[in-house]
Amino acid sequence: MSILIQFKPDFLQAVPTSDGPYRHSFNFRSIWKKAILIALLVSLCPLIFITIIDYKFTQNSIQSENLLRTQQVGSNARRSISFFLSERLSALSFIVRDNSIEELKDPEKLKGILQNLMASFNGFVDLGLIDQNGVQLNYVGPYQLEGKDYSNQAWFQQVKDKNFSISEVFVGFRNVPHLILAAKYVMPDGSFFILRTAIDSARFDDFLGNLHLNGRGDAFLINKSGIIQTPTLYHGNLFEQFPFAVPTYSINTEIREEIDKAGNEVIICSAFIPESPYILIIVKQKDELMKPWRATRIKLIGFLVISISLILLVIFGIVTNMVNNMYLLDQRRLSSVHKMEYSNKLASIGRLSAGVAHEINNPLAIINEKAGLIKDILSYSETPGQNPRVIELIDSVLSSVERCGTITKRLLGFARHMDSTFETINLPNVIHDVLGFLHKEAEYRDIVITTDFADDIPEFKSDRGKLQQIFLNIINNAFSAMKTAGRLNIVIRHHSDDNTIVATITDNGCGISEGDMGKIFEPFFSTKTRQGGTGLGLSITYGLAMELGGKVNVTSKLGEGTSFFITLPINPPQQKTEK
Amino acid sequence: MRLLLVDDENEFVTTLAERLVIRGFEVDYATKAVDALDLAEKNRYDLVVLDMKMPGTSGLELKYMLEQIRPNMKYIFLTGHGSEEDYVAGSQQATHYLVKPVNISILISKINEAVDTHE
Numbered sequence: 053m054s055i056l057i058q059f060k061p062d063f064l065q066a067v068p069t070s071d072g073p074y075r076h077s078f079n080f081r082s083i084w085k086k087a088i089l090i091a092l093l094v095s096l097c098p099l100i101f102i103t104i105i106d107y108k109f110t111q112n113s114i115q116s117e118n119l120l121r122t123q124q125v126g127s128n129a130r131r132s133i134s135f136f137l138s139e140r141l142s143a144l145s146f147i148v149r150d151n152s153i154e155e156l157k158d159p160e161k162l163k164g165i166l167q168n169l170m171a172s173f174n175g176f177v178d179l180g181l182i183d184q185n186g187v188q189l190n191y192v193g194p195y196q197l198e199g200k201d202y203s204n205q206a207w208f209q210q211v212k213d214k215n216f217s218i219s220e221v222f223v224g225f226r227n228v229p230h231l232i233l234a235a236k237y238v239m240p241d242g243s244f245f246i247l248r249t250a251i252d253s254a255r256f257d258d259f260l261g262n263l264h265l266n267g268r269g270d271a272f273l274i275n276k277s278g279i280i281q282t283p284t285l286y287h288g289n290l291f292e293q294f295p296f297a298v299p300t301y302s303i304n305t306e307i308r309e310e311i312d313k314a315g316n317e318v319i320i321c322s323a324f325i326p327e328s329p330y331i332l333i334i335v336k337q338k339d340e341l342m343k344p345w346r347a348t349r350i351k352l353i354g355f356l357v358i359s360i361s362l363i364l365l366v367i368f369g370i371v372t373n374m375v376n377n378m379y380l381l382d383q384r385r386l387s388s389v390h391k392m393e394y395s396n397k398l399a400s401i402g403r404l405s406a407g408v409a410h411e412i413n414n415p416l417a418i419i420n421e422k423a424g425l426i427k428d429i430l431s432y433s434e435t436p437g438q439n440p441r442v443i444e445l446i447d448s449v450l451s452s453v454e455r456c457g458t459i460t461k462r463l464l465g466f467a468r469h470m471d472s473t474f475e476t477i478n479l480p481n482v483i484h485d486v487l488g489f490l491h492k493e494a495e496y497r498d499i500v501i502t503t504d505f506a507d508d509i510p511e512f513k514s515d516r517g518k519l520q521q522i523f524l525n526i527i528n529n530a531f532s533a534m535k536t537a538g539r540l541n542i543v544i545r546h547h548s549d550d551n552t553i554v555a556t557i558t559d560n561g562c563g564i565s566e567g568d569m570g571k572i573f574e575p576f577f578s579t580k581t582r583q584g585g586t587g588l589g590l591s592i593t594y595g596l597a598m599e600l601g602g603k604v605n606v607t608s609k610l611g612e613g614t615s616f617f618i619t620l621p622i623n624p625p626q627q628k629t630e631k
Numbered sequence: 632m633r634l635l636l637v638d639d640e641n642e643f644v645t646t647l648a649e650r651l652v653i654r655g656f657e658v659d660y661a662t663k664a665v666d667a668l669d670l671a672e673k674n675r676y677d678l679v680v681l682d683m684k685m686p687g688t689s690g691l692e693l694k695y696m697l698e699q700i701r702p703n704m705k706y707i708f709l710t711g712h713g714s715e716e717d718y719v720a721g722s723q724q725a726t727h728y729l730v731k732p733v734n735i736s737i738l739i740s741k742i743n744e745a746v747d748t749h750e
Contacts, residue, residue: 410711413710413730413732416731417640424650425649456732457731461730464730
């Protein structure tokens with residue numbers, strides 16, 4: 053806590069005081085708050101605004117890029133699957149047109165054709181010739197399917213209508229998932245026959261598995277009823293229902309966003325494979341796709357946090373420093389103004405004192421001379437000592453006049469030294485002069501003043517007026533700190549080692565608290581504001597001592613008393629103190 | 632010893648003159664500068680005790696004029712005023728600069744001292 057207080061700027065440590073002629077004209081705490089607020093608004097608003105725009109822009113860019121890339125993959129895959137199917141279907145159509153039914157009924161011929169197909173294209177499993185009643189007339193392949201009747205199968209109905217057919221994936225007689233490609237040839241008499249081949253659907257699996265989809269991507273085929281046609285990674289088994297809505301027909305590759313059963317956002321790319329019952333589906337987890345965005349977002353937020361921290365640090369630092377400098381300058385300005393006022397006031401008091409003393413001195417001089425003349429007449433008469441009582445009374449008058457004269461001369465002496473001049477000073481005499489003004493107050497308040505002036509105090513060059521002000525201020529301060537029956541001790545010592553004179557003024561007054569010790573020489577610090585204190589006395593005293601090349605130190609204990617140590621150099625730096 | 636007292640306070644100057652006469656001095660006095668100059672032209676004085684502030688002519692001006700008439704006279708300023716300027720100027724221009732009220736014995740000692748120093 054004490055470390056924090058150490059760094060707390062001066063203007064925040066300043067204790068607010070009541071209004072008065074010596075108070076600040078500015079509220080620095082408010083100026084500081086406003087300056088920080090404005091600086092923060094001006095610097096942070098554009099930064100946050102730009103960051104939000106950049107955040108949104110980057111997010112949209114990455115999202116659009118992901119959607120576009122998925123769409124491109126979908127389109128490419130659709131073309132590839134479509135090409136795969138149409139290539140094999142075209143080969144089948146060529147064979148059925150190039151060979152007569154008799155040739156195709158020949159097992160060896162059909163076997164040779166299958167071997168050629170298998171050598172040229174992958175995926176062909178077998179080859180069968182089927183008559184217009186759906187009965188398989190000839191078959192070559194790994195299964196025993198001669199004589200099988202396909203008249204009830206959907207693909208057979210389709211090929212009768214369209215001349216070719218691409219079936220959905222099904223298990224069929226062989227109990228293995230496969231699809232059927234069939235091509236029809238119509239003979240001149242109107243009868244027809246069909247060349248049929250089974251394609252291993254595992255070829256699709258390999259192809260779809262090699263798409264290298266990011267974002268936990270899953271590519272597979274469904275039919276138009278939504279039945280899954282090829283194995284999926286995350287979206288169900290073969291022949292199960294696709295867990296999302298079946299896309300409506302579109303010639304283009306479509307993309308849409310949905311929420312899956314687990315509540316995750318997914319991107320679904322769908323493409324209808326032309327002339328086939330298949331729809332290509334690519335499903336990607338949006339969360340996975342946005343991973344690069346999250347990394348960018350963390351960097352962006354990190355940059356924002358660091359920027360804001362730096363801006364806050366710089367703004368707080370600069371504004372606090374500037375306001376503090378303003379506060380210190382204002383303190384200095386106020387101090388100078390009031391010091392000038394104080395000096396003017398002292399000069400006015402000096403002139404007033406001189407005027408009053410002059411006005412009083414003349415009638416005093418007349419009383420002095422008249423009383424003196426009466427005494428002379430009585431003393432120099434031919435019958436001296438006739439009335440000793442009269443002589444005694446006249447002496448009393450003369451003594452009182454002399455006392456008055458001493459007071460007015462002391463006043464004149466003070467007034468005479470208001471201006472700054474260097475002269476030879478006897479410090480005990482200066483202190484005696486000051487005490488001459490205060491001894492009556494000390495008597496009234498029952499304050500005992502003791503002095504202890506060493507015999508070896510040398511005379512030195514200094515400014516009498518400033519010294520009088522220093523000691524008057526400090527002794528007045530001591531008087532204020534003491535109640536009745538106080539004790540004030542003044543000690544003067546010569547320190548030959550550093551050639552200085554140290555005057556120690558000790559009182560047994562209320563003392564100064566530890567918290568106030570560091571502030572007592574600051575301008576406007578006063579514990580007597582309610583009693584009319586300006587808080588300038590000790591500040592001015594300190595300044596005057598500095599001007600004379602000296603210093604003022606203080607020790608104090610609350611409730612026990614205070615000691616002021618005024619150190620004055622025997623050889624002061626004259627260029628600083630002389631006008 | 633012949634003295635000339637100059638002060639605008641008539642009560643003061645007459646009484647002081649009388650007291651000095653009692654003590655054996657020959658004393659003339661004036662309350663105006665013109666009277667003082669007149670007396671100085673007619674008589675020769677060893678020392679002049681004069682005020683710093685007088686209506687019309689200041690003590691310093693009067694001293695300058697008296698010096699034109701009698702160059703060898705000594706001067707003591709006896710004044711109720713004690714401003715810095717007066718003190719500096721008066722103490723430089725005269726043998727002594729005294730502030731009222733002053734004890735008669737001190738004044739006499741200063742007079743004697745001034746005259747003796749001069750002689």
